[in-house]
Amino acid sequence: MQEKKTNGKSAILLMHCPDQPGIIAVMTEFITKNGGNILYLDQYVDRTNRIFFMRLEWDLENFIIPQDKIEEFFGTLYGQKYNMNFTLYFSDQKPKMAIFVSKMSHCIYDLLARYAAGEWDVEIPIIVSNHPDMEVVAKQFGIEYAYFPITKDNKAEQEAKEIALLREKGVTFIVLARYMQILSPEFIDLYPNKIINIHHSFLPAFVGAKPYHAAFERGVKLIGATSHYVTSDLDAGPIIEQDITRISHKDTIDNLLGKGRDLEKIVLSRAVAKHIDRKILVYKNKTIVFN
């Protein structure tokens, strides 16, 4: 759906519930009857699981329900009745994104260049790393850099510090921009469908470490990259976006690494853009990504 622009505030509803006739009518009537002007509506019905998914955005300018009451009204009127799982966002509450990075700069530069250009409606209050190398990049863009070296022995306590910092900064989601350190299940559980990773292969091929080396070994003719939400099951979380590029027998591992970097940063940024725009729903380890 082509989006309508508004200068004012808008509300975004992401929801799913068991499918039933007339659900779109009920939802759109709720908005329009109460003075809301619909800016975006896209819906999808999973016929196998009989689940209805929708993203609805409306202008709050003449909406008669106050912003801080919408969730309550909505939940009371429809939430229970339709067995609805829903989340409300407001355009004036920007998502806050933390970037986790290790030593490679291509993804973080791509993210920060978009941020600096105002391409995304997001704030980046903090960059976290297990290495000091990328501090210079953080400085270029004037963003705070928190260095937490991780060893087998200190992982739990360092993660605790990281979590405290993320809370202090009001972080709402995390982007692993080639962060080469596995997060603990406890950490991941705090951010369900809120940690986006970039894996440097077309998953589920080449799970785990050194996928380009494995791809070279296997002699594939395409290499890929996959952005996905992180779950405690390594490289097995819900896939948001994938893309590939063509290679040939002439390509060395170094070439694969180079071509891969271009894929990784674009595929990661596409996922981040969709997350910032609140256009992703997750159901049974799969994503519904609205246009």
Place this chain on the structure above:
Amino acid sequence: MQEKKTNGKSAILLMHCPDQPGIIAVMTEFITKNGGNILYLDQYVDRTNRIFFMRLEWDLENFIIPQDKIEEFFGTLYGQKYNMNFTLYFSDQKPKMAIFVSKMSHCIYDLLARYAAGEWDVEIPIIVSNHPDMEVVAKQFGIEYAYFPITKDNKAEQEAKEIALLREKGVTFIVLARYMQILSPEFIDLYPNKIINIHHSFLPAFVGAKPYHAAFERGVKLIGATSHYVTSDLDAGPIIEQDITRISHKDTIDNLLGKGRDLEKIVLSRAVAKHIDRKILVYKNKTIVFN
């Protein structure tokens, strides 16, 4: 939208009208109130032109309005009120497709292979050609072949015969499978948005004859193919589907022709599939193609 299957008959509504709040609600209510079960709903709002587009499909099994009355009811109740432009199709009325072909076999083989495999819900009562060469292919698949040689002098009368034949066969749309003969505006006017052509370039680049030669001359690194509805403005009708493939300085014109053939047949068949599924709407020389 993921489609629900039904064994029975269904109705398909393709419509557009000036956008206004609640239109989806009105339409879905009309269906469900009258006993129809919605199998498919996809909609799109063109915010620039403020036009609402929708494709709606519902099961007729328990629908209380008789099939031959639906159009009348719908038109009376909503057509004028919403200034709606709509077309109704029924799943038990298969589209009838004529193939126009000249001398090249790749597109027609691709179409007929799908037809023979039962991939499409369509009938192909007739193949029309300005050359005798493809009669052998028509015979392989047991389809009638009508040969109308065209010269400057006989074009009008030959087209008249073609049109008479198409009518006799009940043809509802025409596929130009590399038909190398320009149809007259009078012919085209009889089949608005019902003639699908494949042009062997990524339009609007390389309009007209010999696009691969022009692409070679220009030294492009990609070649493409474009399927579109035919209008009297050459190669300028509404684009349905496009795709490209990568080439290099090593490719001769012969290579381009070969790579192009693979593109052409796939890009044409994708457009035909969408047309057969009644998933294409045309507005102001552009297509809305539903998933």
Place this chain on the structure above:
Amino acid sequence: MQEKKTNGKSAILLMHCPDQPGIIAVMTEFITKNGGNILYLDQYVDRTNRIFFMRLEWDLENFIIPQDKIEEFFGTLYGQKYNMNFTLYFSDQKPKMAIFVSKMSHCIYDLLARYAAGEWDVEIPIIVSNHPDMEVVAKQFGIEYAYFPITKDNKAEQEAKEIALLREKGVTFIVLARYMQILSPEFIDLYPNKIINIHHSFLPAFVGAKPYHAAFERGVKLIGATSHYVTSDLDAGPIIEQDITRISHKDTIDNLLGKGRDLEKIVLSRAVAKHIDRKILVYKNKTIVFN
């Protein structure tokens, strides 16, 4: 390398040997000194394994060594000296291709349509199947169809009959056009790098049966197809060609099957074309595919 056309006969040399300076010079001098006109030269050096690969084609019109002596001369003069692994082909000795098929028609139609159009320099003397279904297609194109139903008990003897038939027909390579029956290692050993399979996933993802179902389950955003030479290690032979297409949450398994068919036939045909043109070399389970 852009190919030169010749109306006469040509010789094609596919070779690899340990890399050493001056090898191209030696080879090209051998051709030109003896009156051969080079039509094609492409070479590749695997720097890791220090192996030199080359495809060389030359016009035999004024070549002073008789066609049936070239192999002997070449082997004597260079084969042992350079520890060379080489194969000679002649343009007047067309490869003979057997198609193995089960019940699905999309790949075989694509192969036969190209064959009928004269797109490939190949003969297809026989189609082999473990099912009777595709006999109708073989008949359309006037090609002999051999039906060998396979059960656990008769597999060895049926394969023996197939092999006898392939020999009788002079078959030089086999194309598995969605042949849903695993060949025995004994069969495969008789045709090293001469059996081309199409697997309906981007290998190594989704090895084995029902890859589209597995892809749907995993929620990938791309599906692929892979053509490869068959080895006794299932779906693990040298990859010749791969391609992918984009899917979304809206695609049902049926959609994946449909989009997959288009991929499969194109990816298989690209591999077959390269094989027919003698442009593929295999080394350590990987392919070198010349342009």
Place this chain on the structure above:
Amino acid sequence: MQEKKTNGKSAILLMHCPDQPGIIAVMTEFITKNGGNILYLDQYVDRTNRIFFMRLEWDLENFIIPQDKIEEFFGTLYGQKYNMNFTLYFSDQKPKMAIFVSKMSHCIYDLLARYAAGEWDVEIPIIVSNHPDMEVVAKQFGIEYAYFPITKDNKAEQEAKEIALLREKGVTFIVLARYMQILSPEFIDLYPNKIINIHHSFLPAFVGAKPYHAAFERGVKLIGATSHYVTSDLDAGPIIEQDITRISHKDTIDNLLGKGRDLEKIVLSRAVAKHIDRKILVYKNKTIVFN
């Protein structure tokens, strides 16, 4: 050809000449006889124009001809004899790249991020602009920024200053990173095949200004980007690289601009990488781009 690495210095020869038998042998013999170890050889024969193209790289460590004499020796021994057009480069003489930019940051960030990461063997001594906006980006990366506002009246004199500055900085090639100002033919003539532009369409479609708007108007299903060498004929210079991305009726012009930015920066950077690696030859307004 897979490249061999060397820690020492190497020479790179880019050449073309009328095709004749034995030319590869002569060239490789020249290198190896004089103690050079070939690191890279790729060649191409344009059979239509009968032109031979080659890129040859060899290790200078044991090469008996001194670096500053190679050009003379080569020219004397082969240049005239074979009517050869050749250029010699040395690995210890880094290309020096100037970036010209206007107001958009996506391309320049992509270039500078690669530069900062040491991805390319290049120096960037200067960024030139007709606007002050990007000075902040230049500062982030510590690169000198020269601001030359251009009006109709001062264009000639400002260009003269730019040229003086480029000379002072030893610039060997120029990258127009969305530089929205047409260079004069006099300027272009000073840098033949040394100015790389990114055009935001798949040329030759949508030449000139506002190609995304034109693409939207036309209703194409793909948008593209093209990097090319600048000639005095607008958007008509030799194409180096192109790529496309898929769009649909749902995409607004803003979406096209966003998707286009990702294309533009990648397609521009691929061209710049090839130029830095001295892998591009130009002949009759077309490029030969070696792997």
